Amino acid sequence: MKGGLVAAALASLASGAAAQHHRHAHDALFKRSNNGTTEICTPECTTTWSTFLGPPTLLPDLPTTTSAVSTTASTSSHTPTAPSTTKPPTATGDSPVPPPVAYNCPTPGDYTFPATTITVYQTTSICPPGVTPAPNSNDTVVVPPGIYVAPEIVVHVTVKNFVTYCPFTSKGLPTATPVSTISHTPVPPPPPPPSSSSSAPAKQQTPPPPPPPPAPVKTQPAPAPVKPQTPPPPPAAPVKTQPAPPPPAPVQSQTTSSPPSGHGLTSDNDHFGITYTPFNPVSGACKSAAEVEVDIGTIKNGGFDVVRVYSTDCNTLENVGNACKKHGVGMIVGVFVKASGCTIDTSEVKEQVDALAAWAHWDLVRLVVVGNEAIMNGYCSPQQLSALVTSVKSSCGGKYTGPYTISETLNIWLRPDVRSAICGVVDVTGANIHAFFNAAIAPTMAGVFVKGQIDILSTICPGNEVINLECGYPLGGKPNGLAVPGPSEQAIAIKSIRESCGHKTVFFDFQSSLWKNPSVCECEDKFGLASVFGMTVSYD
Structure with a gap:
């Protein structure tokens, strides 16, 4: 902000999440x-x-x-x-x-x-x-x-x-x-944002610069003529054009009715899914199968259709999969890519893909996410990630024929090289979208902001369904401009998001990860949403 005789404060509704597996790097x-x-x-x-x-x-x-x-x-x-x-x-x-x-x-x-x-x-x-x-x-x-x-x-x-x-x-x-x-x-x-991985927080990644403004799209003159609105003097033969196609419809209008439980990427309520990692919220140790089963039952009672998991560590497929099978909860599963490599032959990637290929509960899966902000963090080029998606499809194709996507921030999706490399190999356009890390967005405006980002996302790969794969708000930490953390502010922001686009959003996170480093924002360990959604966890 700047002070002067005339106060000027124009805030762009443009930002997004920049998440790593256990840590994010959000910026405007x-x-x-x-x-x-x-x-x-x-x-x-x-x-x-x-x-x-x-x-x-x-x-x-x-x-x-x-x-x-x-x-x-x-x-x-x-x-x-x-x-x-x-x-x-x-x-x-x-x-x-x-x-x-x-x-x-x-x-x-x-x-x-x-x-x-x-x-x-x-x-x-x-x-x-x-x-x-x-x-x-x-x-x-x-x-x-x-x-x-x-x-x-x-x-x-x-x-x-x-x-x-x-x-x-x-x-x-x-x-x-x-x-x-x-x-x-x-x-x-802006402070570095929250985490969502099973590893210890890694070194902060520097977010890429904002993309340049899109150049005008030149197309061939349309053949079917219509009378021009303003013929210039002297009179001349009118130049006629074909009416342009209508603008993209809002995301919600793409679905006329909610799919039955176990299918689709939308819900008939205002909170489709929530992220889940099977770690003790205090120590970070792996939870037992019994504790995971209690968590998934609590999530089901909270009205969620789906849980999103990021990788296969901590017996995620076995323990979370069995609990989801018992309680009728769908899954979004992931292959997490780290700095070690971005090919199917990278040991950390191959271990996850082999575990998925051998898994028996593919009937629970709504979506497979290959990579979590791997392009943004410099772990993959767009071409490498495209090839990895194709390889994962080949490895899991014998048991799963459903949709695939990647998870990046919106600015990465807007890059022409990403569109050209990725749109052809994914069925869904998925992004991590957080309002808190835009300093111009107050809690009351969080839903308007997130909905606007989803609408932009829907234009990137025409014909693809879209989904907000990660969206939260901290209950504590340092203020970030108009984005103020706190229990009441968290409740206001999440309510706003639920009302505007909750049926297409995976909320972040089930529990706060108190074992994490709170980071510069002092908020990274405070994204738990259980209480906001009326969920109480008891392992008695």
Whole structure:
């Protein structure tokens, strides 16, 4: 945050989890700067804003704004006779919005520009982009708090170097959302996040830099013509385009009814699954089969359909599998990849795959997850992980023909090399998504944030089902900006997530792992959710 005469605090709804097997490295990894113009603002005007990309599904029934480009999913047609040299539309009236997003179309053709969403937490003065090197110093927009959306547009261009603008529409922030206060000290870096593995915490991995903004997608001109919206003078033959396909439907609408117990990756309640590791919460030692059976029975009574396990150590397949069979709980099983190697011949990998191939309870399995943030941690390249998924399928194919996925953070999935290597070998797009490690997200907004990330995830591998494979909130530790840990804050955040997307979420974690190092955030050992879901464990 920055202090000054005009307080500016724009927070991007963009982040995700960065988990290791027993430790995570979460950061705000999905920021995209939207001020990539060559124009400059005068010193009297300061701009601070970030965005995330995705369809505008968080705000229902948004009004459209009249401009030269349609702000709906329908195709807009432009047949300019010369490159655009006019200033973008500016906000007017009683409800100003941020300046529109400017996009350059260097050559003729059809361009698709993704939706852009920004959140303003304090009244902000923004210098709009202009066409002159130094815009007038009074040419500013005072933007009130709110959520502003520039929808996806499709533009047909017939000249070189055409510039089109996508205007923002707005909705006010929920009244329960805390408003940032001015601070004259820099925000400390986000703390390292929670763990989920059976090994001792490893050395902190440095998260990769945020991905660059996606380039415009140029497509071939559509063949079926329609009349353009704004024919330019002098009159000319209209340029016609094929209507663009509708935007992706919300994730929940993909399923018309909940599948029966034992099948599918959704539930008919608001808490689909929970992560589980068979370790004593105090000592970290392996639990006995009897203790595991009590835990799984408690999880079943808590209303969960599925438990996610990360590997095969501590007799996970035998003890957890037998308990799940007894209580009618499904399983998401995993092959964990470490720094030792990312091939089927790596000893630690081969041991897990051999155990899975010999296992007798595949009828319980809803999903196989190969790797847990292995690309993010540098353990696998996208091509190596793709080959490993194929090898695991071959080894387990005699007993299991269900879906496979990997588990990465959303920013990793958004990389073109990851999409091209992985989408063809997985049936489900799975990601670890945590709200706590984004300093701009208060507990009340956790569900809105996570749902938005899931919606973006659904666009990465078209046709794939999506799932949030890990999502929690600590009950103690140091605050991370607006993300404040604590028992009441945990309850608020989890309630928000349950209401927005709990039926597609695996919550993290069943019990707090008090044997773990609490890390810089002093929270890594405090992610237990049993009490939030009304579960009490007793081994008597």
